[in-house]
Amino acid sequence: MNELLEEKIPTMDINWYPGHMEKARREMNEAVNNVDLVIELRDARAPLATSNPMLAEMIKDKPLLLVLTKKDKADPEENAKWLSYFAEKQKTLLFDLNRDPFKKELLAAIEELLKDKRERALRRGIRNKTFRVLVVGIPNVGKSTFINKLSGKKSLKTENRPGVTKSLAQIRLAEGLALLDTPGVLWPKFSDPQTGVILALIGSINPQIVDAKELARQGVYYLLKEYPGRLHEYYGCEEGSSISTLESIGRAKNWLQKGGEVDALKTAEQVLYDLREGQLNISWEKPCAE
Numbered sequence: 627m628n629e630l631l632e633e634k635i636p637t638m639d640i641n642w643y644p645g646h647m648e649k650a651r652r653e654m655n656e657a658v659n660n661v662d663l664v665i666e667l668r669d670a671r672a673p674l675a676t677s678n679p680m681l682a683e684m685i686k687d688k689p690l691l692l693v694l695t696k697k698d699k700a701d702p703e704e705n706a707k708w709l710s711y712f713a714e715k716q717k718t719l720l721f722d723l724n725r726d727p728f729k730k731e732l733l734a735a736i737e738e739l740l741k742d743k744r745e746r747a748l749r750r751g752i753r754n755k756t757f758r759v760l761v762v763g764i765p766n767v768g769k770s771t772f773i774n775k776l777s778g779k780k781s782l783k784t785e786n787r788p789g790v791t792k793s794l795a796q797i798r799l800a801e802g803l804a805l806l807d808t809p810g811v812l813w814p815k816f817s818d819p820q821t822g823v824i825l826a827l828i829g830s831i832n833p834q835i836v837d838a839k840e841l842a843r844q845g846v847y848y849l850l851k852e853y854p855g856r857l858h859e860y861y862g863c864e865e866g867s868s869i870s871t872l873e874s875i876g877r878a879k880n881w882l883q884k885g886g887e888v889d890a891l892k893t894a895e896q897v898l899y900d901l902r903e904g905q906l907n908i909s910w911e912k913p914c915a916e
Contacts, residue, residue: 638822693732695721704911
């Protein structure tokens with residue numbers, strides 16, 4: 627491990643804010659004024675990095691429900707810690723959107739947060755009011771999957787890559803309740819470069835703008851520090867520095883070029899795929915980090 631301790635990892639400056647995101651930001655800002663509740667989806671592997679700082683300014687005093695997604699891809703111990711951390715701040719739920727039958731629990735949480743508004747409407751004699759719920763989140767946190775599972779049909783296109791949803795879409799969930807989906811929106815500049823790295827590692831940033839070999843090195847370096855032995859368990863590799871570990875992974879998996887040299891790009895891309903898909907069940911942030 628001395629090899630790792632002596633290693634210096636260069637900073638990566640990653641930002642991705644294509645034109646459609648600015649348009650979506652304006653539309654979302656307008657939509658917030660006309661909804662009764664906001665649901666923010668964040669990736670359970672990085673609940674702080676996947677929180678858009680522009681959102682707090684937009685929602686102001688609107689009720690907010692936080693939903694942490696992709697719990698199946700994260701470290702179970704850290705999932706429990708994050709739930710405890712957020713429980714003191716706001717209503718928070720944790721789901722595997724693909725496997726958990728979460729609709730009943732989610733609707734109960736929505737009704738809990740809308741209780742005061744429903745009672746005010748009844749006092750004014752309004753009995754058939756439709757309450758609108760805005761679903762927000764950065765790219766690739768599962769918004770379309772979330773709404774499709776709630777509506778019971780594939781109303782919205784879903785893919786495990788950022789930037790699929792590019793316009794507002796409204797789904798009627800039940801009598802008196804409508805969900806409004808929004809495109810995934812980042813913010814123009816990350817104040818901490820590490821945020822960009824984490825978002826790239828979990829797939830919230832277009833991979834085409836990132837140096838795959840350097841990003842893989844960043845991810846491997848983190849695992850060597852925070853999850854020693856995990857890469858060895860998964861790949862059967864030797865762990866040393868980030869560079870030597872990637873080399874060892876390539877050899878262990880036989881990702882080689884002609885002549886027997888490790889194919890560095892293929893190794894990096896395969897490792898990034900495994901990290902993005904949650905194959906190693908790690909969390910990129912821990913509550914004690916804040």
